[in-house]
Amino acid sequence: MRPENYQAISHPPSNEYELNFGPNHPGIEGNYALKVKLHGDVVVAARADGGYLHRGFEKLMEGRLWIQNIALVPRICVPDPVPMEVCYSMAVEALNDMEVPERAQWLRVLQLELSRIAAHLFTFGGHAATTGMYTTMYWGVADRDQILDLFEEWTGGRVYHIYNIPGGVRRDIPAGFLDRVSHTMDYIESRLPDYDNLFFTNQVFVDRARDTGPMNQQQALEWGVTGPNLRATGLAFDVRRDDPYLVYDQIDFDIPTEAPGDAWARTLVRRQELKQSIHIVRQVVEKLPSVSGPVRTRIPNPLAWNVPPGETYTRVESSKGELGYYVVSDGGDKPHRVHVRGPSSMHAVQVLEQLAVGARLEDVAQIMFSLDACPPEVDR
Amino acid sequence: MKEIDIPIEASVDRNRTNPLARVFDELVRFCRSRSMFMLHYCTGCGAIELPPAMTSRFDMERLGIQPMVTPRQADILLITGYVSIKTLKRVILTYEQMGSPKYVIGICSCTVNGGMYWQSYATAKQLDQYLPVDLYIAGCMPRPEAVLEGMRKLMDRIRSGEADGWKDYYRRYDWYLGNQQHLFGDDWQTPADVIGEASHYDLAGPGTEGEHTRLLQQCQKPLEPQQTFFQIGGSLEVKGESHE
Ligand code: SF4
Numbered sequence: 001m002r003p004e005n006y007q008a009i010s011h012p013p014s015n016e017y018e019l020n021f022g023p024n025h026p027g028i029e030g031n032y033a034l035k036v037k038l039h040g041d042v043v044v045a046a047r048a049d050g051g052y053l054h055r056g057f058e059k060l061m062e063g064r065l066w067i068q069n070i071a072l073v074p075r076i077c078v079p080d081p082v083p084m085e086v087c088y089s090m091a092v093e094a095l096n097d098m099e100v101p102e103r104a105q106w107l108r109v110l111q112l113e114l115s116r117i118a119a120h121l122f123t124f125g126g127h128a129a130t131t132g133m134y135t136t137m138y139w140g141v142a143d144r145d146q147i148l149d150l151f152e153e154w155t156g157g158r159v160y161h162i163y164n165i166p167g168g169v170r171r172d173i174p175a176g177f178l179d180r181v182s183h184t185m186d187y188i189e190s191r192l193p194d195y196d197n198l199f200f201t202n203q204v205f206v207d208r209a210r211d212t213g214p215m216n217q218q219q220a221l222e223w224g225v226t227g228p229n230l231r232a233t234g235l236a237f238d239v240r241r242d243d244p245y246l247v248y249d250q251i252d253f254d255i256p257t258e259a260p261g262d263a264w265a266r267t268l269v270r271r272q273e274l275k276q277s278i279h280i281v282r283q284v285v286e287k288l289p290s291v292s293g294p295v296r297t298r299i300p301n302p303l304a305w306n307v308p309p310g311e312t313y314t315r316v317e318s319s320k321g322e323l324g325y326y327v328v329s330d331g332g333d334k335p336h337r338v339h340v341r342g343p344s345s346m347h348a349v350q351v352l353e354q355l356a357v358g359a360r361l362e363d364v365a366q367i368m369f370s371l372d373a374c375p376p377e378v379d380r
Numbered sequence: 381m382k383e384i385d386i387p388i389e390a391s392v393d394r395n396r397t398n399p400l401a402r403v404f405d406e407l408v409r410f411c412r413s414r415s416m417f418m419l420h421y422c423t424g425c426g427a428i429e430l431p432p433a434m435t436s437r438f439d440m441e442r443l444g445i446q447p448m449v450t451p452r453q454a455d456i457l458l459i460t461g462y463v464s465i466k467t468l469k470r471v472i473l474t475y476e477q478m479g480s481p482k483y484v485i486g487i488c489s490c491t492v493n494g495g496m497y498w499q500s501y502a503t504a505k506q507l508d509q510y511l512p513v514d515l516y517i518a519g520c521m522p523r524p525e526a527v528l529e530g531m532r533k534l535m536d537r538i539r540s541g542e543a544d545g546w547k548d549y550y551r552r553y554d555w556y557l558g559n560q561q562h563l564f565g566d567d568w569q570t571p572a573d574v575i576g577e578a579s580h581y582d583l584a585g586p587g588t589e590g591e592h593t594r595l596l597q598q599c600q601k602p603l604e605p606q607q608t609f610f611q612i613g614g615s616l617e618v619k620g621e622s623h624e
Contacts (some may be wrong), residue, residue, distance in 0.1 A: 023470060024419075024422075030422050031423055051464070051466050052466050052467045054464050054466070055464065055500050055502055056501055059501070060500055063499060071496065078427075122431075138436050142436050145432055145437050148432075159428055160520075379464075
């Protein structure tokens, strides 16, 4: 350090000061930063400072073939990559007027729900760690690994699968796979009471998360909040039920809601969603043997695939909220324009800036985790 | 960005001739390799495989590797994936704050050659042009086993004295700085006095100073306290662009 860089900063005579929170901070989720202004230890203003993970996805996708983009999209949201693949594939299918075989649709649902379980387990771990309970984090990560093992057997990749392609899925499930899925579901379900005891009913967590970062339903709608964060304000909106895609209309599941809209409610909604997802996976496991047929339709030569001109918007419910792809084709072999409507861009920027105000500094990380924002998806 | 050929005299200081000193060096290196504090800067998607590697399933702690929250106490800087240009500035700042000896590990193909973002306008492609990288763990993304294997390799290299990238940073600072200036602009500066540190460690060589460090000296201005980002009173008005 050069000595001249040690300078006293002249400061107005007040209790207010500014702090950089992140990008390399143990409490922050990924590579993301906040600038907070504090009075004592209460936040009076916050500004999100993103862009550390910007890669220019939407531009990159314009320069690659339709099929090559399949390898690119899962990188947009790292903890929950499957909805990205499915949503992009659905958009390309819509442009092509392509029917997806029924078996492939059920397989996609299975993948989506397994991915949701993995993502939620990871989020609980992160949220618990910000309130000082590291055991939950260790458990959550270890249980998530069970699902990653299933994915690895199924698709060959632990985190990124690149399994869904426009027109279906790449291959069928291996023999005996469904038994292992049910086994893992039994295991995770048997763990839920342990999680309840350790974390969800833990007085430390309840006291700290209650009334932290509250928002009401109207605010949530104004700010573009979707997914579990919206359901935590009492509104039962779920793309899976209200705008069914794939075979979700044949599946029976509940949409859990909570009224208070604070960090506690948001995490509790996820906890109940976990249970619903296990329920959905069980139904898929039961149904899948009776659905036969191919797992993908014939697609033209992917290296010279000119998709008919047109534009489309498809959306799915990811573990973070509503995820949409707006894709425009000009008839060429590459997309003309792709826009990704990621749920986290709303949650981590405008919502977090608002919710952090009034919270104590040590709760800011907790609020961010309870919103389950995914920084790579904010920056894209 | 031109390559400069500088004789790397790493092997000279690797083995001192005095037998007692050699025993002592050996001991120091052994201890260093067995207690590594790791600062993982989650620069990219590879970071998602670190929690499994650190927690109960693969358990890095049994190798003596622990996460550390501040750069000044950390030994390893783990770059977990692509580095965008905005991140790279912070990474360099972080690296220069770490105390020597320090080691850099680049996880993921993106740090090696740009990986799947080879044509992106926003990422830096080759990490070792800007920082001395001791070890790369390739893969997209590397599995936790691969991360652990990489850590074992680094431990071996520390024990044998081969992992001396931090010395290279002092010896060829001019070249690294040139690459950084090429990317960030001529007025790029960090609070660290790398040339002073180089002479402190007795590592200043012909490549430490050069045209780029002269440029740095010309553009050097004392770091100003950051302008206030908010107006006092809590409104969200931006007073001045205090970053970037
Ligand atoms: S190599 Fe792959 S996993 Fe690693 S940062 Fe690059 S895209 Fe992400």
